[in-house]
Amino acid sequence: MxxxxxxxxxxxxxxxxxxxxxxxxxxxxxxxxxxxxxxxxxxxxxxxxxxxxxxxxxxxxxxxxxxxxxxxxxxxxxxxxxxxxxxxxxxxxxxxxxxxxxxxxxxxxxxxxxxxxxxxxxxxxxxxxxxxxTTAESSARNALAGLLEALEHQAEDWQPLYRESDGLCLRHLRLALTLAETYPQAVRFVLQTRLARLDAQIAAMGEYIRKHAWEYRNEPMSEAEQRAWQENLAFFSGYAPSDLLHRKPG
Ligand SMILES: [Zn+2]
Ligand SMILES: [Zn+2]
Structure with missing residues (x-):
């Protein structure tokens, strides 16, 4: 491609x-x-x-x-x-x-x-x-370079788009790190975005765990707390968050 x-x-x-x-x-x-x-x-x-x-x-x-x-x-x-x-x-x-x-x-x-x-x-x-x-990896690498190039040189257009997206998965974030010398601003941006998301997910998952304890069972769970694990696993797997739910066949 x-x-x-x-x-x-x-x-x-x-x-x-x-x-x-x-x-x-x-x-x-x-x-x-x-x-x-x-x-x-x-x-x-x-x-x-x-x-x-x-x-x-x-x-x-x-x-x-x-x-x-x-x-x-x-x-x-x-x-x-x-x-x-x-x-x-x-x-x-x-x-x-x-x-x-x-x-x-x-x-x-x-x-x-x-x-x-x-x-x-x-x-x-x-x-x-x-x-x-091998073939798919080379396409993915081109696309990643394209994304970083856009984030580096057309940040005003692309940063908001990226922020709204699920962002790079861990595998492709790690690949992005290897391109940090060519796209320093872009790599800094995707890293900062990911760190902020991980912080929010860690906090929400912590609450999810806490509210499963017997003494806190009546505390309501926010939507973000219920969804955080899906967004987190999406980062680790590259899947869409909704693809992580089991669907019964038929
Ligand atoms: Zn294969
Ligand atoms: Zn990926």
Whole structure:
């Protein structure tokens, strides 16, 4: 995603609940999987990356099936990809199995064999990171730089927008810290905003806890005290506060 379109998106995303950079990450992942299903299921380079990583991470494995269902209500691409991954992984695991009996003793040879599996060429024990995570992280990083740039140079427009939003989650706040030299005012601003929110949440959560004690049970709980934990967990997870409530299926 280009820098400019990321900034354009951010203006909209700041008006929605949850961390805006997490949303860019999720969208980039969704787009990756969409184009995978449109045109890359049989693309040799995509397949090679997929196999070398031993498939995608758990969340993006599920996304592969879900996106195809949303697009075609069918799982042909998923079948093609995972049949090929299964063949590949099966071959690697069979190779491990073949070596196991001979390697039970002496132990040193087993360790050496397993260590060899971890080298980039063989890869199985420690494959490269999930390619969808890698792509989505780079989009998220661009978007974050765009947001900080806007907060740094158009503070009058962007600071009020940011203040109204749920703000950056912890993961993306930490990423922002790595850009503090380039965007000193913006990083100071997002940190101050977060500290003020944490103070308010700590106070409200403290009251929530106190009012659960038997002797204070009749004290009414304010709406802020009832909601503080949701906003707090939203910061730690990047989810929208309302996504943290359990909904019974059906
Ligand atoms: Zn985030
Ligand atoms: Zn992933």
């Amino acid at each position: 280009s820098f400019l379109s990321a900034v354009f998106d951010l203006k909209t995303l700041l008006n929605q609940p949850g961390c805006p950079v997490c949303k860019i990450y999720d969208r980039a992942a969704w787009r990756y999987v969409e184009s995978l299903h449109w045109e890359n299921i049989n693309d040799p380079a995509t397949r090679q990356t997929f196999l070398a990583a031993w498939g995608y991470c758990p969340a993006h494995t599920r996304l592969v099936a879900q996106v195809e269902q949303a697009m075609f209500n069918d799982w042909l691409g998923t079948n093609i990809l995972y049949e090929s991954l299964s063949l590949y992984v099966r071959q690697e695991l069979a190779r491990v199995l073949e070596h196991l009996p001979r390697l039970e003793r002496p132990r040193g040879r087993l360790v050496r064999f397993l260590r060899r599996l971890r080298t980039p060429r063989r890869s199985p024990a420690s494959p490269p990171a999930c390619p969808i995570c």
